Amino acid sequence: xxxxxxxxxxxxGFTFVGNQKPTDVANDKINSTKVDDxxxxxxxxxxxxxxxxxxxxxxxLTASDVVDxxxxxxxxxxxxxxxxxxxxxxxxxxxNVSGKSNDNYAYIISDGVENENGKTAITIWTGxxxxxxxxxxxxxxxxxxxxxxxxxxxxxxxxxxxxVDKIGDIDSAxxxxxxxxxxxSTLYKGSNKANVAKYxxxxxxxxxxxxxxxxxxxxSDADNNNEIGLKYxxxxxxxxxxxxxxxxxxxxxxxxxxxxxxxxxxEVLVIDAxxxxxxxxxxxxNAPSLTANKSTIKATYGTALASxxxxxxxxxxxxxxxxxxxxxxxxxxxGLTATVSGSTATIATTAATxxxxxxxxxxxxxxxxxxxxxxxxxxxxxAATATGTITASTRVGDLSITVHQAAPNAGYTLxxxxxxxLINGIEESANYRLQSGDKVTVxxxxxxxxxxxxxxxxxxxxxxxxxxxxx
Numbered sequence: 001x002x003x004x005x006x007x008x009x010x011x012x013g014f015t016f017v018g019n020q021k022p023t024d025v026a027n028d029k030i031n032s033t034k035v036d037d038x039x040x041x042x043x044x045x046x047x048x049x050x051x052x053x054x055x056x057x058x059x060x061l062t063a064s065d066v067v068d069x070x071x072x073x074x075x076x077x078x079x080x081x082x083x084x085x086x087x088x089x090x091x092x093x094x095x096n097v098s099g100k101s102n103d104n105y106a107y108i109i110s111d112g113v114e115n116e117n118g119k120t121a122i123t124i125w126t127g128x129x130x131x132x133x134x135x136x137x138x139x140x141x142x143x144x145x146x147x148x149x150x151x152x153x154x155x156x157x158x159x160x161x162x163x164v165d166k167i168g169d170i171d172s173a174x175x176x177x178x179x180x181x182x183x184x185s186t187l188y189k190g191s192n193k194a195n196v197a198k199y200x201x202x203x204x205x206x207x208x209x210x211x212x213x214x215x216x217x218x219x220s221d222a223d224n225n226n227e228i229g230l231k232y233x234x235x236x237x238x239x240x241x242x243x244x245x246x247x248x249x250x251x252x253x254x255x256x257x258x259x260x261x262x263x264x265x266x267e268v269l270v271i272d273a274x275x276x277x278x279x280x281x282x283x284x285x286n287a288p289s290l291t292a293n294k295s296t297i298k299a300t301y302g303t304a305l306a307s308x309x310x311x312x313x314x315x316x317x318x319x320x321x322x323x324x325x326x327x328x329x330x331x332x333x334x335g336l337t338a339t340v341s342g343s344t345a346t347i348a349t350t351a352a353t354x355x356x357x358x359x360x361x362x363x364x365x366x367x368x369x370x371x372x373x374x375x376x377x378x379x380x381x382x383a384a385t386a387t388g389t390i391t392a393s394t395r396v397g398d399l400s401i402t403v404h405q406a407a408p409n410a411g412y413t414l415x416x417x418x419x420x421x422l423i424n425g426i427e428e429s430a431n432y433r434l435q436s437g438d439k440v441t442v443x444x445x446x447x448x449x450x451x452x453x454x455x456x457x458x459x460x461x462x463x464x465x466x467x468x469x470x471x
Contacts, residue, residue, distance in 0.1 A: 064458035102151030112144035125229030191248035242275030249276035382446035397430030411452030
């Protein structure tokens with residue numbers, strides 16, 4: 001076998017640009033060149049761990065997900081007159097980072113259960129088949145539920161579903177507006193008034209179903225997993241919503257690819273073949289129901305929720321003389337409470353309530369509604385302190401520097417076993433000898449705990465500390 005040093009030349013149509021090139025995730029670039037969505041990107045941490053992601057996932061990363069500096073090897077290729085990065089290596093603090101690119105979509109057809117390894121097992125409809133998969137990030141009760149639309153990158157040969165994005169379900173979806181600002185990251189719901197193949201009609205606007213749109217055709221009423229997901233081929237007619245008086249029932253939920261209420265493309269569409277989603281059918285519309293004026297209450301870890309925490313509850317289709325009291329049920333989580341007085345509910349948390357999403361259920365007879373309580377992670381800034389003896393002529397490799405672990409309540413830990421020493425801001429070799437006037441600093445990786453985050457939602461950050469200046 002012959003090995004050769006890579007040069008700036010072409011290999012099977014790919015051009016090797018070079019090593020030690022800078023990343024620019026904010027602009028979807030590496031070494032000032034756009035990264036193709038289909039590119040092969042190898043994430044590595046410099047300690048032996050690596051992971052492959054797509055260019056689309058790279059373009060969804062944030063700046064804090066990659067190591068700042070010039071560490072990338074880059075291959076480009078010209079396609080249709082455009083030069084794009086098609087292969088590259090990118091250095092990261094930890095290889096568990098991955099942008100949510102939603103290369104694929106699926107509809108969950110069974111509630112998540114905890115498997116023997118403490119992970120969440122779910123069954124999904126991919127549009128072509130039912131698949132039993134495992135979310136490899138631990139188990140939380142009711143995190144993944146039947147009827148939820150999710151996005152993901154890949155499913156490996158062990159059934160692990162990667163980079164899962166919980167988009168929402170028909171109840172959490174937002175009613176599609178007739179005008180105004182449309183978001184391409186919001187899950188909408190509405191009624192398809194048309195009976196055609198390549199678009200749905202909502203509020204008198206045409207929303208296009210293109211060959212690139214993912215369509216998940218379902219029967220949400222079915223109890224048998226094998227009867228929920230239905231086959232769809234591009235060009236098939238899309239089910240029309242059932243009529244209810246002068247209106248239509250809700251039979252579709254979707255995410256837009258283009259912002260607009262008319263002649264705009266859909267990214268992913270879930271549409272019910274029976275004319276209405278379960279819970280939105282004729283009998284459901286006429287049945288007694290309970291509604292809340294808020295779907296979500298927000299709080300932050302470390303701060304008690306004591307304002308903007310009331311919910312107005314309304315009983316619909318109850319008898320005029322009904323006196324059924326509304327009751328609250330909530331998860332057993334530290335500090336979380338919910339009380340009801342008449343039609344007003346008050347939800348509270350304490351500083352000790354862990355970060356996470358919790359459900360409060362309000363009931364009146366057979367009717368019920370839920371409100372999500374989202375306790376956000378508190379943002380912290382990573383800091384470090386270090387001590388050591390630094391004298392002129394000492395080799396960097398012989399320095400004895402101690403980086404002190406963060407305080408127990410800091411919200412993060414420091415990787416004090418992997419410390420990088422910088423001389424005047426540069427990583428010198430172990431043989432470099434200190435000189436008078438050299439400034440010695442150290443750099444370590446900080447990892448946020450489950451209740452905290454760093455800027456921009458990052459789970460890791462770099463903390464620096466000054467040891468001193470050589471006399």
